[in-house]
Amino acid sequence: MTLKIGVIGTGAIGREHIRRITNNLSGGKIVAVTDVNSEAAKAAVEQFQLDAEVYPDDKTLIASENVDAILVTSWGPAHQQSVMAGIEAGKYVFCEKPLATTAEGCMEIVQAEVKHGRRLVQVGFMRRYDSGYQQLKEAIDNRFIGEPLMIRCAHRNPEVNDSYTTDMAITDTLIHEIDVLHWLVNDDYKSVQVAYPKKTRHASSHLRDPQVVTLETQGGILINAEIFVNCKYGYDIQCEVIGEEGIVKLPEVASLQYRKNGQLGTHILMDWKDRFLDAYDRELQDFMDSIRTTGEPQGPTAWDGYIAAVTADACVKAQDSGQHEAVELGEKPELYRGTVNRGVQV
Numbered sequence: 450m451t452l453k454i455g456v457i458g459t460g461a462i463g464r465e466h467i468r469r470i471t472n473n474l475s476g477g478k479i480v481a482v483t484d485v486n487s488e489a490a491k492a493a494v495e496q497f498q499l500d501a502e503v504y505p506d507d508k509t510l511i512a513s514e515n516v517d518a519i520l521v522t523s524w525g526p527a528h529q530q531s532v533m534a535g536i537e538a539g540k541y542v543f544c545e546k547p548l549a550t551t552a553e554g555c556m557e558i559v560q561a562e563v564k565h566g567r568r569l570v571q572v573g574f575m576r577r578y579d580s581g582y583q584q585l586k587e588a589i590d591n592r593f594i595g596e597p598l599m600i601r602c603a604h605r606n607p608e609v610n611d612s613y614t615t616d617m618a619i620t621d622t623l624i625h626e627i628d629v630l631h632w633l634v635n636d637d638y639k640s641v642q643v644a645y646p647k648k649t650r651h652a653s654s655h656l657r658d659p660q661v662v663t664l665e666t667q668g669g670i671l672i673n674a675e676i677f678v679n680c681k682y683g684y685d686i687q688c689e690v691i692g693e694e695g696i697v698k699l700p701e702v703a704s705l706q707y708r709k710n711g712q713l714g715t716h717i718l719m720d721w722k723d724r725f726l727d728a729y730d731r732e733l734q735d736f737m738d739s740i741r742t743t744g745e746p747q748g749p750t751a752w753d754g755y756i757a758a759v760t761a762d763a764c765v766k767a768q769d770s771g772q773h774e775a776v777e778l779g780e781k782p783e784l785y786r787g788t789v790n791r792g793v794q795v
């Protein structure tokens with residue numbers, strides 16, 4: 450059975466996902482697209498030679514009997530409406546981060562999915578599918594370094610444009626670490642704090658960059674997370690877990706080593722699209738395969754989207770307060786317990 454997919458938002462990542470589903474992956478077909486910029490939707494059909502219909506909006510696309518599943522790749526503030534409409538129509542939903550821009554919005558989605566009675570939603574937290582993070586998780590789960598005690602990580606972008614704001618360092622960028630790190634150590638967050646090192650001259654006048662976020666888990670693990678979105682040298686994701694008997698570290702991205710002009714070196718990626726290319730493929734292939742084989746997506750859940758939103762809210766509060774801010778989650782619904790969430794029984 451081929452999963453018939455409608456795409457809501459044919460911008461950068463929407464087109465990337467259309468490309469991979471159409472050209473690289475198996476089991477899915479793009480049959481519908483929509484974008485508030487209708488020319489962008491038409492251009493996507495043309496670019497990928499899709500046998501797909503252009504719809505005027507998300508609601509009409511979701512209502513189509515020819516659509517089994519939707520990909521929500523619009524701007525973050527538009528996600529909640531499309532996800533809620535997808536659930537109400539009984540459609541499978543793959544939603545790019547954020548699931549919703551507020552914790553309350555994520556909880557509304559959780560409650561709608563619980564009321565529906567089975568999982569429909571997967572959130573695009575692709576780092577759980579990255580081979581480096583999966584190797585880290587296997588080592589931690591197998592107690593290779595004993596109990597994890599601390600984590601040091603860095604999320605560095607070469608540059609961002611003037612529309613990028615201080616809170617986006619949390620809600621748009623650190624949200625990836627927020628999701629992958631509690632999954633990595635299988636431990637919820639307790640509190641967060643934000644500090645500001647000396648500012649880089651390469652940041653816009655309104656942007657505080659870099660930032661350092663300290664997260665503490667319920668089990669006492671301390672996480673030092675650097676966010677530096679104008680680092681200039683490359684797109685660089687680092688993660689090191691320090692345990693009782695050793696250290697495990699995210700492997701460097703494989704790259705040719707060269708000796709030339711008296712220099713020895715390797716190249717560093719400059720773009721997130723390239724750094725997580727395989728992870729994006731694997732998360733979407735898993736979405737389609739899981740629906741076909743189990744009737745439900747098995748990837749990051751709407752509850753994971755809620756955890757990310759609650760934690761991001763606490764971080765944004767800490768950006769202004771400079772204090773430790775508590776992370777307070779509700780009770781996890783039964784629907785999300787016992788979920789095989791990419792290698793961990795939760």
Ligand SMILES: NC(=O)C1=CN([C@@H]2O[C@H](COP(=O)(O)OP(=O)(O)OC[C@H]3O[C@@H](n4cnc5c(N)ncnc54)[C@H](O)[C@@H]3O)[C@@H](O)[C@H]2O)C=CC1
Nearest residue numbers: 458459460461462484485486522523524525527545546547
């Ligand atoms: N998982 C990841 O690594 C990444 C995730 N993202 C997320 O994906 C989403 C899209 O990001 P980009 O593709 O970079 O943005 P973009 O601006 O390139 O594309 C968004 C598209 O959605 C359209 N759109 C906005 N509101 C809409 C609505 N209500 N209905 C239909 N179309 C609508 C816009 O016209 C635009 O064409 C964001 O939530 C972003 O956080 C983006 C980049 C990487």
Ligand SMILES: O=C1[C@H](O)[C@H](O)[C@@H](O)[C@H](O)[C@H]1O
Nearest residue numbers: 604605606621622625721722
């Ligand atoms: O979601 C993304 C990208 O995947 C990058 O990892 C981030 O650096 C970027 O800020 C965000 O839009």
